Amino acid sequence: MAGEFALIDRYFVRPTPSAVLGPGDDCALVQPTPGMQLAVTTDMLVAGTHFFPDTNPLNLGWKALAVNLSDLAAMGSKPRWATLAGALPAVNEEWIGKFAEGFFACAAEYGVDIVGGDTTRGPLNLCITAFGEVDPGRALRRDGAKASDLIYVSGRPGLASLGLAHLQGKVLLPEPWRRLCQTALEKPRPRVALGQRLLGIASAAIDVSDGLLADLGHIAKRSGLAAAVKLVQLPHLPKGTTHEAIPRALALDCQLAGGDDYELCFTVPPLLNLQLAAIATELELPLWCIGQMTAGEAGEVTVFDPDGLAIDFDHRGYDHFG
Amino acid sequence: MAGEFALIDRYFVRPTPSAVLGPGDDCALVQPTPGMQLAVTTDMLVAGTHFFPDTNPLNLGWKALAVNLSDLAAMGSKPRWATLAGALPAVNEEWIGKFAEGFFACAAEYGVDIVGGDTTRGPLNLCITAFGEVDPGRALRRDGAKASDLIYVSGRPGLASLGLAHLQGKVLLPEPWRRLCQTALEKPRPRVALGQRLLGIASAAIDVSDGLLADLGHIAKRSGLAAAVKLVQLPHLPKGTTHEAIPRALALDCQLAGGDDYELCFTVPPLLNLQLAAIATELELPLWCIGQMTAGEAGEVTVFDPDGLAIDFDHRGYDHFG
Numbered sequence: 001m002a003g004e005f006a007l008i009d010r011y012f013v014r015p016t017p018s019a020v021l022g023p024g025d026d027c028a029l030v031q032p033t034p035g036m037q038l039a040v041t042t043d044m045l046v047a048g049t050h051f052f053p054d055t056n057p058l059n060l061g062w063k064a065l066a067v068n069l070s071d072l073a074a075m076g077s078k079p080r081w082a083t084l085a086g087a088l089p090a091v092n093e094e095w096i097g098k099f100a101e102g103f104f105a106c107a108a109e110y111g112v113d114i115v116g117g118d119t120t121r122g123p124l125n126l127c128i129t130a131f132g133e134v135d136p137g138r139a140l141r142r143d144g145a146k147a148s149d150l151i152y153v154s155g156r157p158g159l160a161s162l163g164l165a166h167l168q169g170k171v172l173l174p175e176p177w178r179r180l181c182q183t184a185l186e187k188p189r190p191r192v193a194l195g196q197r198l199l200g201i202a203s204a205a206i207d208v209s210d211g212l213l214a215d216l217g218h219i220a221k222r223s224g225l226a227a228a229v230k231l232v233q234l235p236h237l238p239k240g241t242t243h244e245a246i247p248r249a250l251a252l253d254c255q256l257a258g259g260d261d262y263e264l265c266f267t268v269p270p271l272l273n274l275q276l277a278a279i280a281t282e283l284e285l286p287l288w289c290i291g292q293m294t295a296g297e298a299g300e301v302t303v304f305d306p307d308g309l310a311i312d313f314d315h316r317g318y319d320h321f322g
Numbered sequence: 323m324a325g326e327f328a329l330i331d332r333y334f335v336r337p338t339p340s341a342v343l344g345p346g347d348d349c350a351l352v353q354p355t356p357g358m359q360l361a362v363t364t365d366m367l368v369a370g371t372h373f374f375p376d377t378n379p380l381n382l383g384w385k386a387l388a389v390n391l392s393d394l395a396a397m398g399s400k401p402r403w404a405t406l407a408g409a410l411p412a413v414n415e416e417w418i419g420k421f422a423e424g425f426f427a428c429a430a431e432y433g434v435d436i437v438g439g440d441t442t443r444g445p446l447n448l449c450i451t452a453f454g455e456v457d458p459g460r461a462l463r464r465d466g467a468k469a470s471d472l473i474y475v476s477g478r479p480g481l482a483s484l485g486l487a488h489l490q491g492k493v494l495l496p497e498p499w500r501r502l503c504q505t506a507l508e509k510p511r512p513r514v515a516l517g518q519r520l521l522g523i524a525s526a527a528i529d530v531s532d533g534l535l536a537d538l539g540h541i542a543k544r545s546g547l548a549a550a551v552k553l554v555q556l557p558h559l560p561k562g563t564t565h566e567a568i569p570r571a572l573a574l575d576c577q578l579a580g581g582d583d584y585e586l587c588f589t590v591p592p593l594l595n596l597q598l599a600a601i602a603t604e605l606e607l608p609l610w611c612i613g614q615m616t617a618g619e620a621g622e623v624t625v626f627d628p629d630g631l632a633i634d635f636d637h638r639g640y641d642h643f644g
Binding site for chain 1: 343360363365369437439528
C-alpha cells in the first residue's frame with residue numbers, strides 16, 4: 001500500500017509551469033503579475049452534504065475545482081493557481097486516480113496550475129482554494145448594483161437541480177434531458193470567459209450556487225436595493241420537460257431555488273446591456289434579462305407572474321445550518 | 323438557532339485592513355506587493371487524526387492557524403492573509419466562539435488578515451490556506467542545502483510529543499514541565515521572525531511537523547545529500563524530565579521523531595553560522611547546531627552517539643497512509 005508521500009507524488013504532482021515552485025516544499029511560490037489584484041476563494045465539499053458518497057470520482061474531481069473557478073469567474077478574474085486539501089477514509093487508488101483525472105482535466109481546461117496541497121486520513125472531505133488575477137478596481141463585486149440596473153442570468157438555471165431530482169427519484173426525466181440535466185449537475189462549466197468579458201459592463205455579479213433568488217438576494221442586500229424578477233422572462237427549462245414530465249411546482253423550485261448551477265447572475269446599467277447580445281453570440285451562451293434592481297428593502301427579491309402579481313415563493317436557497 | 327450566514331458574520335467576519343475586499347463576496351480581493359513572490363500553503367486538520375475531538379477549542383483555533391504560519395515561516399515569508407474553511411457536525415455556538423477567539427488571537431499576533439472562508443456541515447474538519455510574501459529568489463526552500471552545510475534546529479524539539487505522551491498517560495510529567503510540554507503541543511508558536519531573519523543566511527529550511535529526522539530527511543532528499551546528526555548536540559529536554567521521569571527511549575523518540583513541534587530545521591553554510599548567535603539573542607530563541615550535511619545517499623539521515631557510532635533508529639515521522 002502506498003504511503004502518503006508516494007500517493008501525492010503519483011497522482012497530484014503535475015508540472016506547474018506558471019509557478020516558481022510547485023508542490024513538495026513547505027509552501028508553493030508564485031509570482032503574481034505586478035499591479036494586479038488577487039481574487040481568493042475557498043470551498044469545502046463534504047461527502048453526504050455536497051455530494052453522494054458514491055459519486056463518480058471523475059465527475060467529483062472536475063466539480064470540486066469547477067465550483068471554485070465559478071467564484072473566480074463571478075469576480076471577473078482570470079484563474080491562475082489552486083491548492084487541494086483532502087481527507088480520505090482509506091486508500092483506494094482507483095478512486096484517487098479517477099478523482100485526480102477529473103480534477104486535472106478541469107485545471108487544464110481553465111489554465112490553472114495546482115501548486116500545492118495536503119492529504120490526510122478522515123471522513124471524505126475536499127477543500128480547494130483558488131486564485132485569480134484581476135485589474136485593480138475592476139473586479140465584479142456584489143455591492144455595485146444601482147437602482148434600475150437590469151438583472152441577467154446566463155445559461156438555464158434549474159438544470160442541475162432537475163438532474164438531482166431525477167437522481168433522487170422525484171421525477172423521471174426523458175432523454176436527452178436526463179443527460180443534459182445530469183451533466184449540469186455533475187460536470188458544471190464555470191463561466192470564466194463570461195466573467196472576464198463582463199468587466200466594465202456588469203455593475204455586480206455572483207455565481208448561482210445557492211439558488212437564483214437567494215444569490216440575487218445577496219447582490220440586492222449588499223447593494224442596498226430590492227430586486228424584481230419577471231417569471232415570464234426566465235429561460236424555459238427544455239421543451240418536453242416542464243409541460244410533459246415535470247410538475248410545475250418542481251420546475252419553478254428548480255429554476256428559482258435550485259442550487260449548483262454555477263451560472264452567473266449579474267446586473268448591467270441600462271444601455272450597456274446593448275453589448276450583451278454580442279457577448280452571448282461570441283461565447284455561444286444565452287444571457288437572459290430576468291428583471292430589474294429597484295429602490296426598496298435591501299435584499300428583498302420579488303417574483304412577478306405574467307399578470308404582474310407578486311408570487312409567494314419562500315424557498316430562499318440552501319443554508320447548511322438553517 | 324443561527325443560520326450559516328449569521329454564524330459566519332457573528333464569529334468570523336472581522337476587519338481586514340490589509341485586504342481590498344474581505345469576506346462576504348464570491349472572492350476576497352488582495353493587492354500583493356508589486357514584485358514580491360507569494361508563498362502559499364494549505365493544511366487540513368481532522369478531528370481524531372490531528373487533534374482530540376474534545377480539544378479545548380481556544381487552543382485548537384490558535385493551532386489551526388499556527389501550523390500554517392509555520393509553513394510560511396519555513397519559507398522565510400512574511401504572513402499576510404489566510405482563509406478558513408470548516409465543517410462542523412452541529413452548531414455549538416460556545417465551541418465556535420472559543421475557536422474563533424483562539425484563531426483570531428493567532429491572526430492578530432502574527433499580523434494576518436482572515437480574508438475569506440466557507441462553513442458547512444460535516445464531520446469536524448478545518449482547512450486553512452495561508453499566504454505570505456517574500457522577495458523573489460530569496461525564499462528558503464528544501465532543496466538548497468550543500469555538502470558540509472551545518473544543520474540547525476530552533477527551540478527544543480520533542481516538547482510537543484512529550485506533552486502528547488502525558489495526555490495519553492504514557493508518562494507522568496512533573497510541573498512545570500507538564501505545562502511547558504502541553505503548551506508546546508496545544509499552542510505552538512510558529513517561528514515567523516526566525517524564518518525572515520534567516521533569508522540570505524540559511525541554504526535550506528523546513529518546519530518540524532512530522533518529526534526532526536523525517537523533516538531533515540526531506541531537506542536531504544530534495545538537496546541530493548545525506549545528513550549526519552550528532553545526538554550529543556541535540557538540545558536536552560528540560561532537566562528533571564529525561565533523567566527522573568521519562569524513560570530514555572521515549573525521550574529519544576520524542577526528540578528525533580516527535581511531530582507537532584513547529585520549530586525550524588535549517589542548514590547554514592560554514593562561516594555564515596557566525597551570525598546565528600546574534601539572531602538567537604535578538605529573538606530570545608535558542609538555535610542548536612545538531613550536525614552536518616554530507617555527500618551520500620539522498621535523503622539518508624544518520625544519528626551518531628557520543629562515541630561516533632551510528633544509532634539504529636527507524637521511526638521516520640508520521641505518514642497518514644503508511
